[in-house]
Amino acid sequence: MSLKHDMTGVYLPGDSTAVLRELAVPEPGPGQVLIEVGASGICGSDIGYIYHEHKGHRGVDGPAYRGVVAGHEPSGRIVATGPGCRRFGSGDRVIVYHIAGCGLCDNCRRGYFISCTSPQRESYGWQRDGGHAHYLLAEESTCVRLPDELSYVDGALIACGFGTAYEGLRRIGVNGDGDLLVVGLGPVGLAAGMIGKGMGARRVVGVEVSPQRREWADGLGVFDATLAPEPDAEATAGLVADALGAPGALTAIDCSGSRAGRSTAIAGAAEWGRVSLVGEGGTLETEVSDSLLHKQLTLYASWVTSLPAMAELAGNLARWGLRPEHVVSDRFPLAEADEAYQLAAGASKGKVVLLPSEEPGS
Ligand SMILES: [Zn+2]
Numbered sequence: 175m176s177l178k179h180d181m182t183g184v185y186l187p188g189d190s191t192a193v194l195r196e197l198a199v200p201e202p203g204p205g206q207v208l209i210e211v212g213a214s215g216i217c218g219s220d221i222g223y224i225y226h227e228h229k230g231h232r233g234v235d236g237p238a239y240r241g242v243v244a245g246h247e248p249s250g251r252i253v254a255t256g257p258g259c260r261r262f263g264s265g266d267r268v269i270v271y272h273i274a275g276c277g278l279c280d281n282c283r284r285g286y287f288i289s290c291t292s293p294q295r296e297s298y299g300w301q302r303d304g305g306h307a308h309y310l311l312a313e314e315s316t317c318v319r320l321p322d323e324l325s326y327v328d329g330a331l332i333a334c335g336f337g338t339a340y341e342g343l344r345r346i347g348v349n350g351d352g353d354l355l356v357v358g359l360g361p362v363g364l365a366a367g368m369i370g371k372g373m374g375a376r377r378v379v380g381v382e383v384s385p386q387r388r389e390w391a392d393g394l395g396v397f398d399a400t401l402a403p404e405p406d407a408e409a410t411a412g413l414v415a416d417a418l419g420a421p422g423a424l425t426a427i428d429c430s431g432s433r434a435g436r437s438t439a440i441a442g443a444a445e446w447g448r449v450s451l452v453g454e455g456g457t458l459e460t461e462v463s464d465s466l467l468h469k470q471l472t473l474y475a476s477w478v479t480s481l482p483a484m485a486e487l488a489g490n491l492a493r494w495g496l497r498p499e500h501v502v503s504d505r506f507p508l509a510e511a512d513e514a515y516q517l518a519a520g521a522s523k524g525k526v527v528l529l530p531s532e533e534p535g536s
């Protein structure tokens with residue numbers, strides 16, 4: 175094995191730029207693996223940090239960005255292991271769950287490293303070096319096997335957005351008994367549509383403000399209809415009902431993270447419907463009697479997903495023959511990370527990913 179001693183990493187100084195710096199290729203310690211990064215996604219939470227909230231991002235991925243290599247959606251191939259690794263070895267293709275938890279608190283024991291309560295909890299790309307580099311030093315405990323049928327880009331998408339969408343859909347029990355309404359067709363909403371199809375939803379309807387995003391969603395062949403919202407949630411729900419030929423969707427998920435989007439998900443749900451909230455930020459405001467009680471609705475809220483659910487999702491996608499990478503609209507080498515971030519923060523139609531392994535000389 176001929177590993178390089180130095181590599182390039184992408185950093186987010188908080189001034190709306192992504193900068194490249196050279197750093198040493200790390201060596202795995204006990205229980206750690208060194209991964210040659212095949213693909214690393216750019217996420218809405220990264221964008222939030224560098225373009226909107228320069229002081230940090232409490233509540234989404236921990237208290238602060240500690241000036242580390244960015245990128246919390248990595249997938250790649252293990253090239254070296256430290257002492258004591260028991261499950262994975264060199265050559266294994268893996269997805270990296272984006273938070274390293276203590277492994278011992280109740281949430282970690284449930285597989286929800288995201289909700290780890292230990293001060294040792296660290297997110298890749300926020301508190302410890304992440305995936306926007308040629309190599310990533312990861313805890314073996316955060317690795318999930320990437321099935322052979324899936325690419326590294328597929329894996330990078332599962333690492334965050336697809337995992338988040340899957341968890342939200344599992345909570346509301348999407349299946350062939352009913353339709354699925356997806357509000358907000360950014361990368362997570364596109365994931366929800368694709369996974370909802372895989373889970374057997376009868377029809378899948380999306381609502382999205384941006385015409386480019388609706389057009390991109392239409393091209394995926396996943397949505398039975400994509401609709402532009404009306405100014406009023408009840409009016410949008412009327413469009414959803416028309417598209418479904420039914421009074422509403424048995425299951426609905428908000429991936430927009432906006433107050434208006436959440437209202438649309440609630441209004442578009444059928445009687446006895448189940449609504450999932452996964453979009454971050456903002457508020458939820460709703461009339462209660464007609465909108466919730468009289469419709470016998472159940473609301474679920476979920477944050478990212480668990481390690482076992484991520485592994486289950488990877489296996490399911492392979493079996494269903496679905497490829498997350500179809501939601502990717504733009505791919506960039508590490509050297510063009512700054513352009514990639516600008517596109518992801520602005521006019522991208524779908525998901526933006528970096529491909530460190532395709533770098534010349536990597
Ligand atoms: Zn993410």
Ligand SMILES: [Zn+2]
Nearest residue numbers: 276279282290
């Ligand atoms: Zn923990």
